[in-house]
Amino acid sequence: MNDFVNDGVDETGWDVEPGDEIEPVVQAMGRLIKVCRESAGMRVPELAEVMGYGEDMIRKIERGTRIPRPEFLDRADQVLNAQGHLRAFMEEMRKARYPKKVRELAEMEGRAVEMLLYSNHNIHGLLQTQEYMAALYEVRQPPLPKAVVEREVAARAARKSVFDREPAPVLSFVQEQVTLERPIGGRMVLRRQLEHLLKVGGLPNVSLQVMPTDQEEHAGMDGRIQVLKFADGTAIGRSDGAFNGRPVSNPRDLRLLELRYGMIRAQALTPRESLAFIERALGRL
Template identity: 30%
Template structure:
């Protein structure tokens, strides 16, 4: 795909009567960068460069459309089909067991996560995967943006990936993203105990045609599930996780609380654990809130301005 991208750039450049140096000047890169792209050598083009080339060469979005396929080659075979479907999904529901989902990661957090992958073969491949991950986030701000519902295991908040500064920026990113009406963030606290999705992350995609697929992933493997009966079982699992998690408004409070722990430099967050009781209701209280949340479209009333606990029923 990189070779195909390069051949299209060369053909369009020649048709436009431009030299490599002239094209580089118009797209604000050195001429050797254009040479690398046309020969499919060196680092692959970034999304910004693909857009610039497309605009200068009048490619009518051809190069931008090819760009995701160029980067997909940098990923393991088992993840490519999932990535293709995710780009077409209208609803994305994720349970994240270990790290913040890629659609909501900051660049520095993503770099720290990708750096430890056993499937990496070089720094260039790390840069390729990082650019691809950041490029996919554009969907969240585009006109065809999906509805995104994320349940984060508490472990995602407690593990300081990349250091405290990186985590603080990542929490700010989560809080900002959750302000959008099409993004919902919940936290599944440790005290909920065992659940059906332990051991890995789970994603359920709803496509424009109404088809649904599930995807489970561990550190170095992934499995796409397309059989409707199996997908339905994973939907039940996800709904249970969503019901057991803190409601959105309380989840954001917990994220802020843990972020304060990083601000204090307490690596083990001992202070936050002592403060949780004042903002996190009991399990029975959470279950009542969860039932209300699932009965309301998108849980928006609970996220903004609603009461944190339902009024007590009078004793009979």
């Protein structure tokens, strides 16, 4: 799983979201840290000094209100001679680091056998490089705290594991032309982003298409569309301009989204034409 480089703003983790189903796991892990610390004959100030963190942060972790980084657990396991009991939580804490909504989306993307994804404002998250992701968050207004940017980028980057799945899902992307031309983060960031699109667009399970700005007929004027289909025949879809933006799963609503997406694909450049378009755009940078 890829992590965004830490900038020193937040080295210990993130607070648990109230009501998150991961909360009991974080609390259990915190109690275990406390038991291991007491068994090692260490007080909170002593552990904080050895770990290089504040006493208040150690207490939050032990209370289960703070999600520690996996690196923290690895170090604490060694310091407290926990014999691997703390390291056993590393993968769960790695997942817990990401917001609940992101974990839920990643879970659905991990099960999907086919995805239909139309993006009209930004390059789709699954196609973004990490520096492009960071640039998108950094231009938000009012500005986001650096720790929040780091967390969001790491969460979005983790979803890209969908490209490593076996068997690979069928992925169809349609991108508005403007998303490939707006230099978010600067020309070099955009250049590396376009190079990445060429690489992903060449994968056998990926169809990447561009919707030209001068296209007179356009079925995607209601905004983004995403449809995820699963192996059991069920699916879930969402569109900015349909059903009040709520996710839908009944066949009638899904059929509407699929029909609209099919029209968008037919109106866009073909995958081969689209890759050639991206190459030309790259040449102009």
